Amino acid sequence: MKIYFIHLGENDGSSLTDNGIWQLNMLVNRLVIDRFRADRIYANGHDVSRQSAGILARSLGIPIFHDERFVEVKKSVIEGNFTESDVENLEYINMFVDEVVKNGKDSVIALGDGIHRAVISRLTGMPLHSTRHFSLWPGSISVLQRQDIGSTGVWRMTSVNDTNHLRAP
Numbered sequence: 001m002k003i004y005f006i007h008l009g010e011n012d013g014s015s016l017t018d019n020g021i022w023q024l025n026m027l028v029n030r031l032v033i034d035r036f037r038a039d040r041i042y043a044n045g046h047d048v049s050r051q052s053a054g055i056l057a058r059s060l061g062i063p064i065f066h067d068e069r070f071v072e073v074k075k076s077v078i079e080g081n082f083t084e085s086d087v088e089n090l091e092y093i094n095m096f097v098d099e100v101v102k103n104g105k106d107s108v109i110a111l112g113d114g115i116h117r118a119v120i121s122r123l124t125g126m127p128l129h130s131t132r133h134f135s136l137w138p139g140s141i142s143v144l145q146r147q148d149i150g151s152t153g154v155w156r157m158t159s160v161n162d163t164n165h166l167r168a169p
Contacts (some may be wrong), residue, residue: 001146003100003123004038005116006056006081007161011048011149012140017035023139023166028059038062039105042096044070046112052109055119063110067096080129082135084097093118101146120144123155 006027016152017023037062038060043053045068057064069092097119100107109119117131124143136142143159 001101001104002038002106002158003143003144004106004111004121005119005136005142006041006052006108006114007113007136007138007140007142008052008110009055014047016048016051020052020138021055024055024068027058027139027141028056031060036060037106038108039103040065041108042067042100043109043110044068044072044115046072048109049087053108056108056110068113070096070115071113073118077115077131077144078114078117078128078132094122097122116142120157124157137161137163139163139166141165162167 006024008022009019011017030146039062041053041057041062041064043049043066045066047096050066053064056062071089073093074086074102075091077090082090093115100109101123107166109116113136116136120126120131140161140163141159142157142161144155145158146153146155
């Protein structure tokens, strides 16, 4: 099983910029060439998440599952400063992760990088604050893959912040 983290295209905080749309279209071209397959795309109620997921869904023919309850994980939380509402949000993200894993099918998560970091932390066991050490650039893709080892499974990052599709030929 793989979870693909599509990092939202460049945006102005409320919508994708022209460059952000270009980034996602270049990513779609790459995924089509790679014969990419996934069961669903997860997005939240944020306009940029919806817009990014919409580009992917239309081009790849994958249904979107919107969940308005997702709230972006703030930088302060990733650095270890939590409020009660932050803890509730992380608990909800953990429940979401458990549902995605239980589904057992390859999925795309087109949400903000704070949520991506929370999911990565949850599945790999990496402390959330340690995820701040790697970049997640707009329009990039990262992949988390479950590998069966004996009777258990281990989640590993097989790709982080891949932007090869954004390079000029």
